[in-house]
Amino acid sequence: MSGESWKEIPIGGVIEKAGNSKEYKTGSWRSNRPIHVPDKCIHCMICWIVCPDCAVKAKDGNFSHFDYDYCKGCGNCAARCPKDAIVMKTELEAQKEDEK
Amino acid sequence: MNLKELSKQEERLESGHRLCPGCALPMIARQLLHSLHGEPVVVGCATGCLEVSTTIYPYTAWKTPWIHNAFENVAATMSGAETAYRVLQKRGKIPKDKKIKFLAIGGDGGTYDIGLQSLSGTLERGHNLVYVCMDNEAYQNTGIQRSSSTPFAAATNTSPVGKIKKGKEQFKKDLTAVIAGHHIPYVAQASPHNWVDLMKKAEKAFAVEGPAFINTISPCVPGWGYKSDQTQEMARLAVDTCFWPLFEIENDVWKLNYNPGDKKEPIINWCKHQARFRHLLKPENKELLDKFQAHVDERWEWVKKQCGK
Numbered sequence: 001m002s003g004e005s006w007k008e009i010p011i012g013g014v015i016e017k018a019g020n021s022k023e024y025k026t027g028s029w030r031s032n033r034p035i036h037v038p039d040k041c042i043h044c045m046i047c048w049i050v051c052p053d054c055a056v057k058a059k060d061g062n063f064s065h066f067d068y069d070y071c072k073g074c075g076n077c078a079a080r081c082p083k084d085a086i087v088m089k090t091e092l093e094a095q096k097e098d099e100k
Numbered sequence: 101m102n103l104k105e106l107s108k109q110e111e112r113l114e115s116g117h118r119l120c121p122g123c124a125l126p127m128i129a130r131q132l133l134h135s136l137h138g139e140p141v142v143v144g145c146a147t148g149c150l151e152v153s154t155t156i157y158p159y160t161a162w163k164t165p166w167i168h169n170a171f172e173n174v175a176a177t178m179s180g181a182e183t184a185y186r187v188l189q190k191r192g193k194i195p196k197d198k199k200i201k202f203l204a205i206g207g208d209g210g211t212y213d214i215g216l217q218s219l220s221g222t223l224e225r226g227h228n229l230v231y232v233c234m235d236n237e238a239y240q241n242t243g244i245q246r247s248s249s250t251p252f253a254a255a256t257n258t259s260p261v262g263k264i265k266k267g268k269e270q271f272k273k274d275l276t277a278v279i280a281g282h283h284i285p286y287v288a289q290a291s292p293h294n295w296v297d298l299m300k301k302a303e304k305a306f307a308v309e310g311p312a313f314i315n316t317i318s319p320c321v322p323g324w325g326y327k328s329d330q331t332q333e334m335a336r337l338a339v340d341t342c343f344w345p346l347f348e349i350e351n352d353v354w355k356l357n358y359n360p361g362d363k364k365e366p367i368i369n370w371c372k373h374q375a376r377f378r379h380l381l382k383p384e385n386k387e388l389l390d391k392f393q394a395h396v397d398e399r400w401e402w403v404k405k406q407c408g409k
Contacts, residue, residue: 009158013157015155015157015158015159015160017160018160018162018163018164019112019114019160019161019162019163020114020158020159020160021114021115021116021117021154021156021159021160021161022114022115022116023116023159024116024118024156024159025116026115026116026117026118029121030121043104044103045103045104045106045107046103048103048107049103049106049107049127049130049131049295050127050292050295050332051127052119052121052122052123052124052125052126052127052130052331053115053117053126054111054113054114054115054126054130055115058107058108060108061104061105061107061108062104067115069115070115070116072120072121072122073121074121074122074123074321074328074329074331075122075327075328075329076122076127076328076329076331076332078329079329079330079332079333080332088329
């Protein structure tokens with residue numbers, strides 16, 4: 001939207017592109033990061049239904065990955081996981097491991 | 101209700117909204133949208149956290165038609181939208197077989213307090229829509245002021261705890277019973293930790309002809325003062341302490357959906373995790389805690405009696 005003149009803004013403040021909040025990434029809010037442990041996961045999809053940010057991505061009815069662009073690190077997925085297949089790490093710790 | 105199958109459905113509340121980490125509102129909203137299984141729906145939101153944070157200009161998280169409303173008029177707006185749909189269908193501008201659902205969402209401020217009048221009118225006129233209240237028990241969006249839904253003894257910025265006053269002095273309004281007094285086809289109370297129950301109720305609410313109302317408990321991380329990963333647990337405890345019973349009223353017949361029985365927990369188990377109830381843990385405030393517990397027990401017995409238990 002930046003760079004548009006006011007004449008180009010739709011009348012009534014209508015937002016014409018549905019779901020364009022995706023352009024705003026909330027992953028930088030995160031101070032804790034959920035890490036998936038594939039060996040323990042039974043793909044029950046509880047993490048998917050409880051995620052407030054649609055950051056748990058599913059594929060063909062199975063857990064696929066976390067979308068770290070939007071995950072705010074609340075930890076409800078890890079708290080509800082029945083198999084401890086999601087571990088919460090501090091963002092600092094996780095970033096250090098990424099660098100290795 | 102198979103989560104594996106549901107996860108193949110399209111997501112209609114997108115990522116990138118700016119609700120707090122661990123907020124229960126998008127959990128409830130997603131469950132509601134998934135319970136429609138892709139059917140077209142028009143959503144209206146009354147002023148509140150969900151409305152403000154999902155639609156910060158120039159962004160929207162909604163992939164459905166969505167109408168912004170003031171605090172008091174979401175029920176009125178949606179009753180108008182529903183009427184327009186019926187009229188356009190009658191005039192042949194919308195095909196006869198095209199079904200569109202209408203969903204109005206309000207917080208406790210917009211439902212228990214400010215929007216009650218327009219909601220009551222909508223229910224009385226019998227519009228075919230679903231109203232969902234997401235009850236986080238205070239005006240959390242404007243900075244945690246008390247509402248008529250705030251529970252007894254809870255601290256908010258307008259019912260603080262000091263030497264003389266100890267949080268809110270009044271009990272919570274029983275809005276679900278007020279709505280039941282309208283004798284509409286479907287009324288229910290649900291919680292996001294029990295998604296099977298919530299989504300079944302949403303399916304029923306969308307299926308009935310005429311108005312339906314669902315009241316949902318929506319734990320609030322900053323307002324209630326607990327750790328962000330405990331949202332689901334706070335919702336569960338609200339139900340297991342019988343502070344928030346799960347029941348439904350179909351054509352004036354009450355039915356209890358969940359009875360913890362012997363596993364009913366004391367209200368302190370719910371309160372002790374929350375900063376707004378911190379003062380209740382002090383020995384000198386035991387009287388308050390006992391009064392709160394007695395009130396919860398009294399309400400629970402009343403609900404059970406309505407449900408014939």
